[in-house]
Amino acid sequence: MKDRKTKIDEYFKKIDKLGWDLNLRSIFELLKYVGNPQNQIAVVHAAGTNGKGSTLAFLSSIMEETGLQVGRFTSPALVDRNEMITINGVKISDAEMERGISMVEEACQKMVDSGFRHPTSFEVMAVLAFLYFKGQVDLALIETGMGGRLDATNVVAEAKLCIITPIGMDHEAFLGDCLEKIAMEKAGVFRPKVPVVSAPQEKQVEATLREKAQLIEAPFILIDRSNLSVLEEGTSLRFIYRSVEYKTEILGRHQAVNAAVAIESAKRLDKMGWSVTDEDLLQGISKAHWPGRFEILRRDPLVVIDGAHNAQGMQALNHARKQILKGEYRVVVGILGEKDMGPDFLEILGEASEVWTATPNNPRALSASNLSTRLLKQGIKSEAVEDFEVLIDLLASESTLSGSFPCLIFGSLYLIGPLGNALKRRLKNDSCFNCG
Structure with missing residues (x-):
């Protein structure tokens, strides 16, 4: 008899083929078929190119400190769809997931019988989230999957707050071939008179966002970089925002911006009636955790994973790499085929002592061998490791771990998720695993 997890996986595999x-x-x-649960929840809606997950991790941690039950819908999952x-x-448990699927599956069949397209797996997951959160959470933090205007999460009648994280070039085939077009798609989540908190943006992006907000009388709050300064970055991050010092274990200078967006969002929620104290802000930022974003798996030698997967993300990763990885280092990298990674991608690889390429677990992945071929044309030598289990064995081997230089694993979340999870299992008995 199939267990719940197997049944759930088979259900989504079937949908993915449609x-x-x-x-x-x-x-x-x-x-509509399942009772419009999205309109029975207090929602904070986040869009942007980079930093959505980290920003919502900070905000969730802050609001949890106030005693609230906080739901969070993010994508993609690192390892397990339930994440x-x-x-x-x-x-969410497999039992709750299965219960939701039974409702959704019946509704989907009625839709198809009526001539509608069968919902996608992401649409189904979004609906499952709304169903799960209804009646259980005080606040739901909802992250767009791609874009904003036509994203499956853009179905809430009235969000309490909108968040815009840094916007850059990504998914151009769907969102547009310039920053202004992409910004307009992201601004599709704005609601009339609902406040918008935005990270600092490129000038043309800021102008586009401000114009859209003004048209619908939505207050627009832009994080001012002059109020933000980084004191220390390394294996922890200390920064000052609006004259208050904060500390977080989510690493990388760019995370100070994401944290500032979360702080400003929490302050805006406080003005709406959710009571948020200064101590809630401090503790929330300090306790926040977001796997796969410059996450340290091992400290001696250092093993770090990061989900940078576009040019803007690579720029942030490259800066963090220069602060933390001193001297020689090894790289393991895997990307999706359509991605333009920008100059920082090549700099990270070009300065590495050793490069291994891998294939992410996604149909759109660029194979390890094809990535190695592309890198060679840029003058970067690498070794393609096509087999996932072989890659795990290599990374967890005594000869690798006893080496003198650290390892940076980065690229698609479809690589670092399963790879990071497998390494954690292999290294969990290691005395240097995630210790500090």
Whole structure:
């Protein structure tokens, strides 16, 4: 007899074969069938190119400090699909997932019989999140999957707050070939008179966002970099925002910006009636955790994983790398085929002592051998490791771990998720595993 996890995996594999298109008709119809749970929840909606997950991790941690039950919907999952739906950091159980699927599956069949497209797996996950959060959470933090205007999460009648994280070039085939077009798609989550908290942006992006907010009378709060300064970055991060010092274990200078967005968002929620104290802010930032973002798996020698997967993310990773990885280092990298990684990607690889390429677990992945071929054309030698288990054995081997230089594993979340999880299991008995 199949267990719950197997049944759930098979259900989503079946949906994934059906294809998709970018519109909201199917998800609105599905939500109608299950009672429109999205309109029975207090929602904070986040869009942007980079930093959505980290920003919501900070904000969730802050609001949890106030005693609230905080739901969070993020994507993609690092390892387990259930990670996408959490309440106070605890992922949805297989039993709850199965219960939700039974409702959704019946509704989907009625939709198909009525001539609608079958909802995508992401649309189904979004609906499962809304169903799970209804009646259980005080606040739900919802992250867009791609874009904003036509994203499956953009179905809430009235969000309490909108968040925009740093916007850069990504998914150009769907969102547009310039920053202004991409910004306009992201601004599709704005609601009339609902406040927007934004990270610092490129000038043309800021102008686009401000114009959209002004049109719908939405207060626009932009993080001012002059109020933010980094004191220390390394294996922890200390920064000052609005004259208050904060500390976090989520690493990288760019995380100070994400934390500032979360702090400003929490202050805005405080003005709306959710009581947030200065101590809640301090403790929330300090306790926040977000796996796979310059996450230290081992400290001697250092093993770090990071989900940088576009040019903007590579720039942030490269800066963090220069602060923490001194001297020689090894790289393991895997990316999706359509990504333009920018100059920082090549700099990270070009300065590495050794480069191993790997294949992410995704149909759109660039194979390890093809990535190695591309890198060689840029003058970067690498070794392709096509087999996932072989890669794990190599990384966890005594000869590798006893080496004198650290290892940086980065790229697609479809690589670092399963790879990081497998390494954690292999290294958990190591005395230097995640110790500090």
